[in-house]
Amino acid sequence: MKLLRKASLIIVLTIGFSSTYQCSSSKAVTQSFEEPNSFEVKPVVFQEWYAGIKVGGTGMNVFVPVVDKPENVTLERIYFRNLEGKLVEQGNKYFALLKNPSPYYTFEKPEKPADYPFDLNDEECVISYKENGVLKHMKIAQVHEVAGTYYENGPPTIYTPNKEVLASIDEEEE
Numbered sequence: 001m002k003l004l005r006k007a008s009l010i011i012v013l014t015i016g017f018s019s020t021y022q023c024s025s026s027k028a029v030t031q032s033f034e035e036p037n038s039f040e041v042k043p044v045v046f047q048e049w050y051a052g053i054k055v056g057g058t059g060m061n062v063f064v065p066v067v068d069k070p071e072n073v074t075l076e077r078i079y080f081r082n083l084e085g086k087l088v089e090q091g092n093k094y095f096a097l098l099k100n101p102s103p104y105y106t107f108e109k110p111e112k113p114a115d116y117p118f119d120l121n122d123e124e125c126v127i128s129y130k131e132n133g134v135l136k137h138m139k140i141a142q143v144h145e146v147a148g149t150y151y152e153n154g155p156p157t158i159y160t161p162n163k164e165v166l167a168s169i170d171e172e173e174e
Contacts, residue, residue: 080125
């Protein structure tokens with residue numbers, strides 16, 4: 001009976017210490033996500049790409065359409081499938097180029113870096129933005145995929161429209 005009591009005490013203490021140890025050593029990031037009320041994000045889509053040159057690699061283009069964003073809000077970065085990228089504004093849309101660190105032609109999800117701040121599934125992304133100078137995070141629960149693309153001359157650059165180039169038709173004089 002004494003032996004049974006000692007064994008049960010050891011089991012209870014072991015369970016207690018292991019649960020306490022796991023809680024204190026857990027690296028899970030507890031991040032508060034904001035639900036912005038000053039602007040709206042339409043459905044976010046991504047497109048996988050691969051480059052046609054040997055060292056071009058693969059990656060994703062992510063498109064974030066935003067509605068009624070006030071001047072005091074700046075979208076900063078996007079976190080998706082263990083990749084991170086800067087959001088670049090063009091009109092009322094934001095774009096991000098997420099380059100896969102692997103030089104091979106593969107669309108496999110890269111390993112999660114040790115300093116990656118979020119634990120997301122493959123359909124989720126996080127957008128970081130500043131509102132009145134305060135950094136906030138918004139989680140998008142569903143990111144939609146569109147058809148992939150091939151870049152013959154290497155990886156794409158961030159899209160910048162060239163508004164200075166105009167096409168004209170010159171009529172020939174007879």
